[in-house]
Amino acid sequence: MILEILQSLPQVLIDGLALGAVYAVVALGYTMVYGILQLINFAHGEIFMSGAFIGTAICALLMGMSWFASIPQIILLLVVLVVTACLTGLMGMGIERVAYRPLRNSPRLIPLITAIGISFILQDVVRFIAELTTGRYIVTGPSLFSEQVVIKFSALWSNFNDAMFKQSFIIVIVTAVLMMVALDFFVNKSKWGIAMRAVASDRETASLMSINVNKIISLTFFIGSALGGATGVLFMVQYGTIDPFIGFILGMKAFIAAVLGGIGNIRGAMVGGLLLGVLEMFASSNLSLITGGVLGAEYKDVFAFAILILVLIFKPEGLLGKPVAEKV
Numbered sequence: 001m002i003l004e005i006l007q008s009l010p011q012v013l014i015d016g017l018a019l020g021a022v023y024a025v026v027a028l029g030y031t032m033v034y035g036i037l038q039l040i041n042f043a044h045g046e047i048f049m050s051g052a053f054i055g056t057a058i059c060a061l062l063m064g065m066s067w068f069a070s071i072p073q074i075i076l077l078l079v080v081l082v083v084t085a086c087l088t089g090l091m092g093m094g095i096e097r098v099a100y101r102p103l104r105n106s107p108r109l110i111p112l113i114t115a116i117g118i119s120f121i122l123q124d125v126v127r128f129i130a131e132l133t134t135g136r137y138i139v140t141g142p143s144l145f146s147e148q149v150v151i152k153f154s155a156l157w158s159n160f161n162d163a164m165f166k167q168s169f170i171i172v173i174v175t176a177v178l179m180m181v182a183l184d185f186f187v188n189k190s191k192w193g194i195a196m197r198a199v200a201s202d203r204e205t206a207s208l209m210s211i212n213v214n215k216i217i218s219l220t221f222f223i224g225s226a227l228g229g230a231t232g233v234l235f236m237v238q239y240g241t242i243d244p245f246i247g248f249i250l251g252m253k254a255f256i257a258a259v260l261g262g263i264g265n266i267r268g269a270m271v272g273g274l275l276l277g278v279l280e281m282f283a284s285s286n287l288s289l290i291t292g293g294v295l296g297a298e299y300k301d302v303f304a305f306a307i308l309i310l311v312l313i314f315k316p317e318g319l320l321g322k323p324v325a326e327k328v
Contacts, residue, residue, distance in 0.1 A: 003159060005286050010153040010163040012281045018169050018238055020277020021176035025231040026254035027261070027269035028183060029224030035200040035264040036220050038108065042115040043095060044228055045251015046122035047088050051229025052242045053126050055084040056141045059236075063142055073144050077171065077237065084233050085226035092225025093218050101214070119248070127244040138243045141236040145171055172234045179227055180270050186223075187266055196220060200264070249301065253280070256308045262321025271320060280304050 029044045058080050099118055103111045130137045145167040153160035187193035198206040199216045207213045235250075236242050253276065261272025283303040287295045295302075311318065 004289055006159045007161045008285050010151070010160050012285050013278060014151075014163050014165050014169065016278030016281035017274065018165070018172050018277070019281060020257075020274035021173055022231055022235055022238075022250070022273075023254045023257045023277050024270045024273025025176050025179055025227050025234075026251065027258040027273045028180070028266060029228045030255050030258040031261075031264055031266060031269040032196075032220050032224045034258070035266075036196065036203075036217060037100070037104070037111075039100065039111050040115065040255065041100075041224075042112070042251065042255075043118035043122060044224065045247035045254065046119045046126075047092055047095075047225045047247070048228040048232045048235070048251060048254075049242070049244060049247030050091065050122060050126055051084050051088045051232030052141075052236045052246065053130065053139065053232075053244075054087055054229065055080050055233030056139055056236055056242065058083055059142045059144070074171075077144060077233075081175070081230050081233050085230040088229025088232070089222040089226030091229075092221040095225075096218060096221040101217075119251075123244045123248070130244065138241060140241050143240070144168065144237050166238070168237045172238050175234055176231070179230065183223070183227065184266060184270075192216075192219060253301075253304050256304055258318075259308060260311050260318055262318025265318065265320050268318050268320035272318065275319075276304060276307065279307065 026044065026048050029047070030041060033039055033041045033044070059076070062076060062079065095118055099114050100111055103114060127137045130139055147167050148164055149167060149169075151163045151165075154162050187196060195206070195211050195216050196219070198209070198211060199213055203213055206216075232242075232247075235246070254273065257272035257276045258269045259272070260276055261268030261270065280300050280303060284297040284300040287297060287299055287303065
C-alpha cells in the first residue's frame with residue numbers, strides 16, 4: 001500500500017497545489033471581510049463563480065474578434081483577468097453597499113442569513129443568464145494553455161510515477177502566488193493596508209483617527225471580490241467546465257481553508273488553502289486504497305469537512321491564528 005501511495009505522490013502534489021492555490025486566493029476574501037466586519041460572507045463563493053462565467057464570456061467575445069486572433073494567449077488571459085477582477089470587485093462593493101451596510105449594527109445572525117440569501121440569488125441569476133444565452137447552464141470554457149507537460153519523476157526515484165499537467169497549471173500557480181504576494185505587500189506596507197488593519201483592530205478608534213471606515217470596508221470588499229473573480233477565471237482555464245453551483249462547495253472549502261489557517265489571518269488563509277488542496281487530492285487518490293475500497297474518491301468532500309471539525313475542536317484559532325482572550 002505504501003508503495004502505491006508513493007507512486008501516485010508526484011501527481012497528487014501537482015493536482016493538489018493547483019486546487020490549493022484556488023482555495024487559497026478565494027479564502028483571502030473570506031478572511032479579509034471577517035477580519036474587518038466579523039462577517040462570514042457566504043456569498044463570496046458565488047462571486048468566484050460569477051467571475052468564472054464573466055471570464056468565459058469575455059474570453060469567447062475576444063476570441064471571436066478577427067483582430068484579436070493573432071494576440072498571444074497570455075495577453076488574452078491577462079486582459080480577461082483584469083476586466084473580470086474589476087467587474088467582480090464592483091459587484092462585491094455593490095453587495096456590501098446594498099445588503100450588508102444597512103445591517104452593520106444588527107445582530108451577527110442577520111447579516112449571515114443575508115449573505116446566504118445573496119448566494120442563492122447570484123446562483124439563480126447566473127443560471128438564468130447562462131440558459132438564456134447558451135441554452136444550458138453547464139458551460140465549457142475556451143481551451144487555453146491545454147498542452148500537456150510530462151515530468152519524469154521516475155528518473156529521480158524508480159518508485160515514483162511520472163506526472164502530467166496542462167500548461168495552465170503553471171499559469172494558475174504563478175498568477176495565484178503573484179496575487180497573494182501582492183495582497184500581503186498591500187496590507188502590510190501600503191497606507192491603505194495600514195488603514196485596513198486599523199479598522200480591523202478597532203473600528204471606532206480608527207474612525208476617531210480620521211479614517212473613513214465606510215471607504216475602507218468598501219475597498220476590502222472590492223479587493224476580496226476582485227481576487228475571487230480572477231480566481232474564477234483561473235479555475236475555468238484549469239478545469240474547463242463551469243456551472244452556477246461551483247461556487248457553493250468550493251466556497252465552503254475555501255472557508256475551511258481560512259479557518260484552517262486562522263480566520264482573519266491573510267498568510268494563514270494562503271497556507272490553509274494550499275494545505276487543504278494537497279490533503280484533499282491525497283484523499284481523492286488514496287482513500288479507496290487506505291480503506292480497502294470502503295470509501296472512494298467521492299468522499300474527499302467528507303474528508304475536507306472532517307478537517308474543519310478537527311481544527312475547531314483542537315485548534316480553533318487555526319494554524320497561524322492567535323488565541324484571543326475574551327474581555328469581560
